[in-house]
Amino acid sequence: MEHAIRSVTIHYQTADIIPAPYSHHISFTATVNSKQELQTSFRIEYLDREELTEEEIESEGFTGDDDFAWEGTLAPAWTAQITRLLSRTDYHRAGRQPAESENWITVEGEADSVFSGSPRNHEEWEYLSQELMQAVYETARLEAPLRITYLKLEKDGSDRLDISVLFATRSIETLLSRPAGKKNGTLNWDTLNPVLKLIYTGDFLPEKAIQREPRQPGRYLEIGDGLWYELGVSLVNPPGNHRFLSHIEKTLDGLLNN
Structure with missing residues (x-):
């Protein structure tokens, strides 16, 4: 049974075996206002960087100051999701200590x-x-929404699906473009995790990717980095998974026909 929340605090910390500059602690505190929005205080703090030089930190894709704090409002969709998750949550006994390899x-x-x-x-x-x-980063305009494009080019025409993942509102918008015209749509949020997990399972080869929108027949993915990855050429089966390409093609074609 779901019980509407009044307040929630989440503390998350990476496992002890995660080294700097990746190790971090997240604090998320929120109360629910009259509009069912989350009045939020968020902070992420990166840990154990004292012995790293700025060059070492930057070589891993970070900066010398990645800590971030924000206060603001998140959409009611997040209140509803936390409420749903709480309804199926129980807790470890008090005093339990996490394993070295376990995020806490x-x-x-x-x-x-x-x-x-x-x-x-x-x-x-x-x-x-x-x-x-991610919802905080989008709402604070620190990051843009995630956008993914699937392009299916054939000699007699093309299908294109643009997917916009809006964490700020917990929604997914789509634009399907075909020779007959364009159609706006949406996807259920619960489809997001398995699709993203599948996409990023693949072995991406940037050196073989195309920098401009392709014109030759094939199936292509653009995942927000400006490069077009062709299935079977610059996006290939990862080691030990010979079914990835057939699975991703089936999944993306399914989204085209959703």
Whole structure:
């Protein structure tokens, strides 16, 4: 049974084996206002960087100051999602210590009653934490929405699907372009995780990718980096997974016909 939340605090920290500059701690605190929005205070702090030089940090794609704090409002869709997740959450016994290889997460707050602890379904809460962080970055205009394009070029025509993943509103917008015309649509948010996980399972070869929108027949993906990856040429089966290309093609063709 779902119980509407009044407040929630999530603390997330990477596992002890995660080295700097990647190791970090996230703090997310929110109360629910009269519009069912989340009045949010967010902070991410990167850990254990004292012994790294600025050059070493930058070589891993970071800067010397990646800590970030923000206060603002997140959409009611996130209130509803946290409420749903709480309804199927129970907690480890008090005092349990995480394994060295385990990311650590705790949840506390108030719904019909006070709740607090380390959730047993920690992978779901970990994924939610990453989604909430992306929602904060978008709302704060620190990052743009994720955009993915699937282009299916054939001699007698082409199909193109532009997907915009809007974490700020927890929504997915699509634009399907075919010779007969264009059609706007949406995708269910729950389709996002398996599709993204499948896409990023592939072995991307930037040195073989195309820098301009392709014109030759083939199936292509553009994942926001400005490069077009052709299935079977610059996007290939990862080691040990010979079914990836057939699976990704089937999945993306399915989205075209959604």
